[in-house]
Amino acid sequence: MAPQLHLDLARSPSDAPPSPPVPRMALATGVVALGGLLFGFDTGVISGALLFLKDQLALNSFQEGAVISALLLGAAVGALAGARPADRFGRRTALIGVSATFTVGLALAAAAPDFWTLLAARAVLGLAVGSASTIVPLYLAEIAPPRLRGRMITVNQILLTVGILVSYLVNLAFAGGGDWRAMFAVGLIPSVAMLIGTFFIPETPAWLDGRTSRPRTGRPRALLTTPGARAALLIGVTLAAVQQFGGINSIIYYAPSIMARAGLPATSSIGYSVAIGTVNVLLTIAAVPLIDRVGRRPLLLWSLAGMAVSLTALGVVLGPAHPGPVGNAVALVAMTSYVGSFAIGLGPVFWILAAEIFPPESRARGTGLCALVNWAANFVVGQAFLPTADAVGERWVFWFFAAVSLGAVLFVARRVPETKNRSLGEIQSALGTR
Template sequence: MTLQDSPRPPAPSHTLPPPSGEERPKRLALATGVVALGGLLFGFDTGVISGALLFLKEDFALTSFQEGTVISALLLGAAAGALGSGRPADRFGRKRVLIAVALTFTLGLVAAVLAHDFASMVGARMVLGLAVGGASTVVPLYLAEIAPPRLRGRLVTANQVLLTVGILVSYLVNLGFAGSADWRAMFAVGLIPSVVMLIGTLCIPESPEWLRGRSDDRPSGRTAKASRALPLDRPAVRRALLIGVTLAAVQQFGGINSIIYYAPSIMSRAGLPATNSIEYSVFIGVVNVLMTVAAIPLIDRLGRRPLLLFSLSGMGVSLVTLGVAMSFPTGSPANAIALVSMIVYVGSFAVGLGPVFWIMAAELFPPGARARGGALCALVNWAANFVVGQLFLPVADAVGVSLVFWFFAAVTSGALFFVVRKVPETRNRSLAEIQQDLEA
């Protein structure tokens, strides 16, 4: 009997038995809901610090440098978590890494609630960053692997929706506890979804794609080993890396986080009272959520490429307009255009580049390099996020805000050309079919 003719070994005991036709949609929905909580915690933990920092800086007597360190600690931890989650996900399975991510979220939030000084808060934020980075890699990967081709875009977008919901929830929590200045309670709210995710991940099945790859590599009569790792210099993997890494960098160097961070100032210049930056953040969070939800039916109906082209076009036009509007004096009627431009920008990002990058990072790589490839894309995304976050204000002070926005517009214009030339359409195609296209 040849290896191809040998019977496939049974699934390991830690996976659930194959569901019936009626049970399958329920199991799929349960697994999606549980795992996508990682996206919600991703958004919550990155957003909650914006309100908590207003009060914990007084308790810990933080300098402006220390404030920046508290914020950037999560970004550095996320880069490490993204890079370090790929190989374990390939070797030990997606489920075990997701359990570790949920446990790390819980430990990080407990550490933040109990933090008593600057050093302990930085440590807590680093731990949360490890969880955020791991979630940004493995959650979209798992969702892409359990989904049928016709639903893959929607399921992975569910993660992005919950990410934006997590940001919005963090802003609402900040607003709710702002009156009492209870920053510990702000972090404590995040323990609810983290504990639910931890319990839920114990009950979900392993990724069938990971199990299939492991079974295909298993010689008859031998002990099972992890799925064979593919070298990253294979042509298909190189093409996938080129696309994934470029979209990862564009997502950040296109200015999304800088635009959101600068939103209160832009609204103030548009003539609105800048008395409560948290309320402005809530407004931006609502726009972000609504447009990401709008992307759900479009991802699999229109396809990835059309949404990317529409998204980058809208971002580029709104950034140019925003730069022009910001060059006028404060209080000028033109500054009302800045507010509209910012809303168009956030909506354009949320309906296309925001979710599509994470989908394609999970779709493009072959099984033996999927987790490592997705981890590298997430690493570039977090590293670019850190660079932009650190340099935006100093560069804006040096050359002017308008020039910075025009630089972001140039990045999105270059990305538009890149998508036309290099990015394939993956809608309604199996993961195997996508690999055949990239190998061709």
């Protein structure tokens, strides 16, 4: 018998496990979505902190990349490893562990006396971020009524972008004094709030419904033995890789550094990153009604096309060593339009698809594997961006990202079905014919 890790594909909405009462569901959504906020904060805060800690800790270019990538490598491990305890002990218990790990990692980063301690702190934060990227969407998908599933998963993406914007604002607030430790320490506020709040949220009905059969579930071969699962895996891991090799986190992590290389002072470049972060939040919010109205597939196609055009323009304008005022303005517009294109489509739609396309017996593991690929690709981009940009120039790196985005347009057109207004069972049936 197939496990009931989420809403059972064989069930109609009327006989799915009941969701908690609305007040408890709202509280749970708010608490759990703090994991998305911390996800965004911890990935974004380093962009400003790096401008100051690299001098205080005497970091070379490789060590700068290592500080970025330690979180990403830890996240790759946490993304897949988080699925097992979430299946065995429950989503709520796993989320308690995630919030505790966030708190430990942030406290260690804020107090780090040297490169190695900071590296360890970033790795710990990576475990938390990776686990959150798997468990938070699963929890929201399982606790939501079927008609609200897409929108509630998007709440996580909205809080992720808010977290990135908050990190930029925190960076800007402390940039005058170069206080990178305070930048990290601010993250303790939501992490402690999440840690306390997770003790008061309910376990998901779907996990409780399937716990008696769970010892026989979630085997790796389940992803390869059914046509629907295989098609879902291909779509999920491809879009996971495209999210990163399309360049989004080169902008999120290095926006201040990119603008500083163009000749702007550090405080001005951080200010520009706040504008980019604001667009990220607003366009992600705008995606919420469009996801169920326009559909996942059209948003993906327009998103990827917009990313390709913006990246091409960014590569052109960053060709000269110092673009000048006009070039800086064009670069900011191109970066902003790129982030906006990502935020309204590929950003939220990938996580929605990852949470809804897998069959119940392999959903936790499939979502975790997609997150693993996402973070592994993120690690490669984070580690390689600065050295590659130094070697060949930023323009060629951004043109590579543009080519990936353009190729992804063709993949989505050929392989990704529309899931709007389809039950989970109908999605699996559609995937099984591909």
